[in-house]
Amino acid sequence: MKIGYARVSTDEQNLDLQISALRAAGCEVVFEDHGVSGAEFSRPGLDAALAGAKDGDTLVVWRLDRLGRSLGKLIELVERLNRTGIQFQSLTEAICTTSSGGMFIFHMMAALAQFERALISERTRAGMKAARERGRQIGRLPSLTQAEQEEIVERLSAMSATDLAIRYRVHPRTVQRIRKRAAQKKE
Numbered sequence: 001m002k003i004g005y006a007r008v009s010t011d012e013q014n015l016d017l018q019i020s021a022l023r024a025a026g027c028e029v030v031f032e033d034h035g036v037s038g039a040e041f042s043r044p045g046l047d048a049a050l051a052g053a054k055d056g057d058t059l060v061v062w063r064l065d066r067l068g069r070s071l072g073k074l075i076e077l078v079e080r081l082n083r084t085g086i087q088f089q090s091l092t093e094a095i096c097t098t099s100s101g102g103m104f105i106f107h108m109m110a111a112l113a114q115f116e117r118a119l120i121s122e123r124t125r126a127g128m129k130a131a132r133e134r135g136r137q138i139g140r141l142p143s144l145t146q147a148e149q150e151e152i153v154e155r156l157s158a159m160s161a162t163d164l165a166i167r168y169r170v171h172p173r174t175v176q177r178i179r180k181r182a183a184q185k186k187e
Contacts, residue, residue, distance in 0.1 A: 001028050001029075001056075001057045001058075002025065002026045002027045002028060002057070002058045002060050002089075003027060003028070003029055003030075003031070003049050003052060003053050003057055003058065003059050003060065004019070004022030004023070004025070004027030004029065004030035004031065004049075004060050004061070005022075005030070005031050005032075005033075005045065005046060005049045005059060005060070005061050005066065005067065006018035006019055006022060006030055006031070006032050006033075006045075006061075006062060006066060007032070007033040007034075007036060007038065007043070007045065007046070007066045007067075008033075008034055008035065008036075009035065009036070009037055009038065010035050011034055011035040013034075015032055015034070017062070018062040018066065019032075021062045021091055022060055022061075022062060022091070025060055025089075025091055027060050029052070031045040031046065031048050031049035031052075032045045033045035033046060037069075038065060038066070038067070038068050038069040039068075039069050039070065041068055041070075041073050041077065046067075050081075053081070053084075053086045054084075054085075054086070055084060055085030055086065056085060056086075057086050057087070058086065058087040058088065058089050058096075059081060059086060059087070059088050059089070060088075060089045060090075060091065061088075061089070061090050061091070062090075062091050062092060063090060063091070063092040063093065064090045064092070064093055064095065064106075064109055064110060064113055065113055067090075069113075069114075069117060070114075071110050071111060071113070071114040074110045075107065075110060078097060078103075078106060081097075082097060082103075088106070090106075090109070093105070093109045095109055143169075143170050143174065144168060144170060144174070144178075148168060149178050152164050152168065152175055152178050152179075153178060153179070153182045156175075156179055156182075161175040161176055161179070
């Protein structure tokens with residue numbers, strides 16, 4: 001039996017393309033994960049797919065990166081599948097582990113996928129560094145102005161962090177971070 005697995009990283013994305021391709025490839029059942037990172041290998045849909053697979057079955061994904069992002073974990077998972085008599089197939093990359101050639105292609109594609117992610121990460125870090133050097137702020141804007149932060153520090157002795165958080169409409173951890181930074185400046 002062919003068992004399909006589809007995953008998207010955010011709830012805004014949709015699985016229609018993946019599910020259609022998996023059904024067209026002959027998957028009798030398709031397990032799904034919505035809004036789940038590929039960095040984690042413990043996911044409800046994937047766990048259910050693996051639990052339902054047995055000797056002679058094939059786990060099918062639309063693309064290799066839908067199964068996961070870590071090369072080591074991908075290889076570990078596919079080798080675990082093979083030890084239990086379960087084959088693996090990735091439709092987009094035309095990988096099927098029923099042969100030694102398929103296993104070789106799997107390892108090559110997984111290595112290339114990891115290399116691509118590393119390049120993207122390097123370019124992102126370089127772009128963020130260049131933006132910082134130009135004076136641009138990276139990330140979201142602070143929720144409090146410098147003056148508001150100074151007010152919080154002044155009021156810490158008279159009010160609790162929770163009360164200050166409510167007053168300034170921030171999370172209590174924000175107040176705790178402000179307190180910590182103020183204490184470090186005094187040192």
